[in-house]
Amino acid sequence: MTGTEIYSILQKVRSQKPVVHHLTNWVTIYDCANVVKVFGASPVMAHAPQEAAEMASIASALVLNIGTLTVDFIESMKIAAKSANKKGIPVVLDVCGAGATKLRDDKCFELLNETRVDIIKGNASEVARIAGESVNTKGVDSTEISKDPAEVAKFLAMERKCVVVITGKEDVVSDGSRVLRVRNGNEMMSHVVGTGCMATSVIGTFAAVEKDLVKAAAAGLCCYEIAAEIAVTSAGGPGTFKDKMFDAIFTLGADSVEKMRKVEG
Amino acid sequence: MTGTEIYSILQKVRSQKPVVHHLTNWVTIYDCANVVKVFGASPVMAHAPQEAAEMASIASALVLNIGTLTVDFIESMKIAAKSANKKGIPVVLDVCGAGATKLRDDKCFELLNETRVDIIKGNASEVARIAGESVNTKGVDSTEISKDPAEVAKFLAMERKCVVVITGKEDVVSDGSRVLRVRNGNEMMSHVVGTGCMATSVIGTFAAVEKDLVKAAAAGLCCYEIAAEIAVTSAGGPGTFKDKMFDAIFTLGADSVEKMRKVEG
Amino acid sequence: MTGTEIYSILQKVRSQKPVVHHLTNWVTIYDCANVVKVFGASPVMAHAPQEAAEMASIASALVLNIGTLTVDFIESMKIAAKSANKKGIPVVLDVCGAGATKLRDDKCFELLNETRVDIIKGNASEVARIAGESVNTKGVDSTEISKDPAEVAKFLAMERKCVVVITGKEDVVSDGSRVLRVRNGNEMMSHVVGTGCMATSVIGTFAAVEKDLVKAAAAGLCCYEIAAEIAVTSAGGPGTFKDKMFDAIFTLGADSVEKMRKVEG
Numbered sequence: 001m002t003g004t005e006i007y008s009i010l011q012k013v014r015s016q017k018p019v020v021h022h023l024t025n026w027v028t029i030y031d032c033a034n035v036v037k038v039f040g041a042s043p044v045m046a047h048a049p050q051e052a053a054e055m056a057s058i059a060s061a062l063v064l065n066i067g068t069l070t071v072d073f074i075e076s077m078k079i080a081a082k083s084a085n086k087k088g089i090p091v092v093l094d095v096c097g098a099g100a101t102k103l104r105d106d107k108c109f110e111l112l113n114e115t116r117v118d119i120i121k122g123n124a125s126e127v128a129r130i131a132g133e134s135v136n137t138k139g140v141d142s143t144e145i146s147k148d149p150a151e152v153a154k155f156l157a158m159e160r161k162c163v164v165v166i167t168g169k170e171d172v173v174s175d176g177s178r179v180l181r182v183r184n185g186n187e188m189m190s191h192v193v194g195t196g197c198m199a200t201s202v203i204g205t206f207a208a209v210e211k212d213l214v215k216a217a218a219a220g221l222c223c224y225e226i227a228a229e230i231a232v233t234s235a236g237g238p239g240t241f242k243d244k245m246f247d248a249i250f251t252l253g254a255d256s257v258e259k260m261r262k263v264e265g
Numbered sequence: 266m267t268g269t270e271i272y273s274i275l276q277k278v279r280s281q282k283p284v285v286h287h288l289t290n291w292v293t294i295y296d297c298a299n300v301v302k303v304f305g306a307s308p309v310m311a312h313a314p315q316e317a318a319e320m321a322s323i324a325s326a327l328v329l330n331i332g333t334l335t336v337d338f339i340e341s342m343k344i345a346a347k348s349a350n351k352k353g354i355p356v357v358l359d360v361c362g363a364g365a366t367k368l369r370d371d372k373c374f375e376l377l378n379e380t381r382v383d384i385i386k387g388n389a390s391e392v393a394r395i396a397g398e399s400v401n402t403k404g405v406d407s408t409e410i411s412k413d414p415a416e417v418a419k420f421l422a423m424e425r426k427c428v429v430v431i432t433g434k435e436d437v438v439s440d441g442s443r444v445l446r447v448r449n450g451n452e453m454m455s456h457v458v459g460t461g462c463m464a465t466s467v468i469g470t471f472a473a474v475e476k477d478l479v480k481a482a483a484a485g486l487c488c489y490e491i492a493a494e495i496a497v498t499s500a501g502g503p504g505t506f507k508d509k510m511f512d513a514i515f516t517l518g519a520d521s522v523e524k525m526r527k528v529e530g
Numbered sequence: 531m532t533g534t535e536i537y538s539i540l541q542k543v544r545s546q547k548p549v550v551h552h553l554t555n556w557v558t559i560y561d562c563a564n565v566v567k568v569f570g571a572s573p574v575m576a577h578a579p580q581e582a583a584e585m586a587s588i589a590s591a592l593v594l595n596i597g598t599l600t601v602d603f604i605e606s607m608k609i610a611a612k613s614a615n616k617k618g619i620p621v622v623l624d625v626c627g628a629g630a631t632k633l634r635d636d637k638c639f640e641l642l643n644e645t646r647v648d649i650i651k652g653n654a655s656e657v658a659r660i661a662g663e664s665v666n667t668k669g670v671d672s673t674e675i676s677k678d679p680a681e682v683a684k685f686l687a688m689e690r691k692c693v694v695v696i697t698g699k700e701d702v703v704s705d706g707s708r709v710l711r712v713r714n715g716n717e718m719m720s721h722v723v724g725t726g727c728m729a730t731s732v733i734g735t736f737a738a739v740e741k742d743l744v745k746a747a748a749a750g751l752c753c754y755e756i757a758a759e760i761a762v763t764s765a766g767g768p769g770t771f772k773d774k775m776f777d778a779i780f781t782l783g784a785d786s787v788e789k790m791r792k793v794e795g
Contacts, residue, residue: 019403019404026291026556026575027575028560029292030293030296033292033458034459038502042404044362044365044405045292045332046333046362048334050366054365054367055404058402059404069578097574097576100584101576101580101581101584103578137588138549139551139572139573139589140572140574141572192567193573194560194564236774237777237780238564238567238568238776239568239774239775239777239780240773240774240776242504242773243504243505243773244501244504246502246504247501247503250456250503251501251502284668291556294557295557295561299723299768302721302723302768303767303769307669307670309670310556311598311630313599313600316632319632319633323630323667508769508770509766509769511767511768511770512767512770515721515768
């Protein structure tokens, strides 16, 4: 993708200010909301089964994250996702912790089978598990997988007829035929809780304004990770890094996107 | 209000260190607790129906916020509010997201009808909805309303026999006869998630020590927003802004309150 | 404890990167996860009854915190604790707010009677309550107690056959015979929400890699509080302090531990 393409999607987020509905995890819920806000969009979190459908119907994208799932919470996710499907807005699912417990695997498959998920997102071991691989996991932190992430993403995208995003040192975005790779970001992101969850919210935010979901996801990740690169230059560690990343997202300009972007394919 | 009046309420918060009981939303719960703490008071969050009444009975104010409501959570709010009513401590209700879904509207009206709420707080479109207007909402972010906010606040305050606070570029505080306007604060506050929720917690904190709830609300908003004005001068964006606001609240002195206050009426 | 001993446990955390499973409170859940992460370990939060046991079984320590308890949540804690007991990993319980309501007291005693808790942690009034004293509490903030905290800790440690940690200006760690005192830290910690909850997560993290739980707890508190001492020197107040503390934890070196440690007994 060119810098102009990426920046134009960012500018659509800033001018359209889409409402991005979340049913996300309780650990990182604030950061998920805040990253959407500093990108210029409007986050809303609502999980009561009595309002999940109605809230999804006024949104432009729906973000689901199973990080602190319960059985009831997943039922609310299904209600919201069906409403989003009906309205035709993109649904993004972060398969956070897939592979760590049977409940997580089962509920991911239920969501994928009973609703239409437009973008599946996770780290390599989580997505591999959803693609049917047997993987070792370490709670919610990523572990090595034996296959090429791009192949896993392509396979799952074809199987589920959706876009698949695998984040890591290099992010892979695929719809089964195209594969985009985002090589921005830095190691400091792995020392802060919530950078993965925030990435999912960013993907949802960009998908709210751009119909080509492969490009939306790649552009969102690229902007987010460029901000991380800017932030780390003046951060004293992972604590100050996160707030500086929010600052950098808020002030991110066309020049930085043009010069710093590393999106291939 | 004079600077001396405002600062004296702030000093009462700092010396009395009131316990402020919250049943608030899960997105901003940390910031709500922390803003109370840095003002020098003692936040406590407790929502189990078995302890909500007992916790309210040891507190000096109760803050309710429906931002991530569920049916059960509202029932706990009613238990806590009835306990607070019995003890005679002020109850503040943030009608967060009113107008966005039927559930939110219904539950706000239930709380207002079944318990005594002393201060209703929201942005213009939320409060207008509670005052019976038909409004367009955008999730939890404020939208334009056709009427003068001061008139809406006065009307609702008279109807509900309570104090009404509408926050925005200019905040309006009314008990139906008096109208105070707070013109402090800055635009950066609108780029950070949770500044509205924190404002409600601040109002609850000041109401815990000052019986004139109109003055309590206006003084709290004024101090909070002056801290925001101080913070923005050295912030690099919305990320670093919030922590600097906490710093500025903690160190807020009589001089700044005297020189910077913009409270009229 | 010598600086070498303390630092060697810190280095074990960093090299082994243990998974620390939490069922903690919703106010400080992010900070609890993040403090574990910046120490180099891997936090995971999972409370669904269907996965609590399985998640505990892949962890190296379990941290329980009743700060925002509900009856159901305590049941999940019991499931997780029994799984941890079976696996033989340490269980740390923060008796947050004990003494404030009957529910909190009752549920602490249930957890202690129905599962094996290896480390009980709280402030002076909370732990005194669990030791059977009649105490005045102020929500979740500590209040004065009439007895010597070291005696209370020793008594409870013998009664419950576990390690007891009482945090305060001076922290006391006892297994009923030994008493270690940690005199690091500073007053700024008391002006930020979550420093107590984070201390519990740090104790769990160090207990995950060090079998002598008295030394694990003291070493964890010492490192955490040295970081607070480093952070406060450049902080403008409680807002910027917390992020700088995360930075200081992440970069904490052997020299600082050696020179700054204040652990006695």
